[in-house]
Amino acid sequence: MTRTVLVTGGTSGIGHAVAARFAAEQAEVFLTGRHAETVEQSAKELGAHGIVCDASDPEQVAELADRIGELTVLVNAAGGLPEAGSGDGTGLDEVLAQWQSSLAQNLLTAVLTTTSVRDKLTGGGSVISIGSIGAERRGGSYGAAKAALAAWNASLSAELGPGGVTCNVISAGYIAGTNFFRGQMTDERHRALVAETHDKRPGTLDDIAETASFLASPGARHITGQTIHVNGGAFTTR
Numbered sequence: 001m002t003r004t005v006l007v008t009g010g011t012s013g014i015g016h017a018v019a020a021r022f023a024a025e026q027a028e029v030f031l032t033g034r035h036a037e038t039v040e041q042s043a044k045e046l047g048a049h050g051i052v053c054d055a056s057d058p059e060q061v062a063e064l065a066d067r068i069g070e071l072t073v074l075v076n077a078a079g080g081l082p083e084a085g086s087g088d089g090t091g092l093d094e095v096l097a098q099w100q101s102s103l104a105q106n107l108l109t110a111v112l113t114t115t116s117v118r119d120k121l122t123g124g125g126s127v128i129s130i131g132s133i134g135a136e137r138r139g140g141s142y143g144a145a146k147a148a149l150a151a152w153n154a155s156l157s158a159e160l161g162p163g164g165v166t167c168n169v170i171s172a173g174y175i176a177g178t179n180f181f182r183g184q185m186t187d188e189r190h191r192a193l194v195a196e197t198h199d200k201r202p203g204t205l206d207d208i209a210e211t212a213s214f215l216a217s218p219g220a221r222h223i224t225g226q227t228i229h230v231n232g233g234a235f236t237t238r
């Protein structure tokens with residue numbers, strides 16, 4: 001039977017690579033992003049359905065859910081650093097804006113989207129949310145939001161597990177080839193991030209897409225409620 005896969009943030013970087021991977025596996029793929037042009041372009045490129053949706057906006061998320069029937073896999077990839085303009089100063093208003101932006105982008109996007117489609121997920125299905133190594137250290141408001149994403153995932157797993165749906169976070173280390181750093185990645189920082197890994201390379205989009213594909217596969221049905229670290233050893237759990 002054809003699997004139906006929804007990928008939020010499927011127009012760029014990790015989400016786009018994951019959407020491409022499921023499309024290559026002959027799944028019917030729905031991808032989202034906030035901008036019509038990139039949504040249309042990505043959907044055309046991958047032979048997917050493109051839907052413009054800001055995953056932090058409840059009304060848009062409800063409309064998205066109305067357009068999707070049964071769902072096999074949900075990938076919550078939408079996220080990123082706090083929006084430009086949300087402030088990086090120390091005044092309370094600026095601090096509040098930055099934290100609200102981080103939480104909206106990296107936690108509420110996943111919570112709202114999952115809530116809106118959870119009843120459409122079929123037994124044997126999966127929810128995969130993209131977390132970050134930033135949850136483990138030096139993450140600021142972004143890392144705190146990704147840590148909350150992992151905590152929420154554990155409770156989601158307990159809720160959806162009896163229905164045969166697995167829920168996991170892929171906690172990504174530094175992944176090259178995304179727009180995440182908004183052109184601000186310096187050679188020095190790149191070298192420092194690579195030096196932290198055991199395999200002395202940046203993560204690739206395929207590293208994450210392969211992991212997502214595995215988590216949605218029959219071989220991964222007893223893996224749920226977990227945070228899977230894909231970072232070349234830059235952070236180890238022991």
Ligand SMILES: NC(=O)c1ccc[n+]([C@@H]2O[C@H](COP(=O)([O-])OP(=O)(O)OC[C@H]3O[C@@H](n4cnc5c(N)ncnc54)[C@H](OP(=O)(O)O)[C@@H]3O)[C@@H](O)[C@H]2O)c1
Binds near residue numbers: 012053
């Ligand atoms: N790159 C890394 O090194 C790295 C490491 C750890 C974790 N991550 C995580 O990986 C995920 C994917 O990021 P990326 O690195 O692939 O960055 P990216 O290239 O900037 O991709 C982000 C994607 O999310 C979409 N998006 C952002 N906010 C959205 C919203 N509110 N609603 C719907 N779509 C939204 C973007 O499209 P629009 O802007 O057009 O909406 C884009 O498609 C994020 O959750 C990020 O935190 C990345």
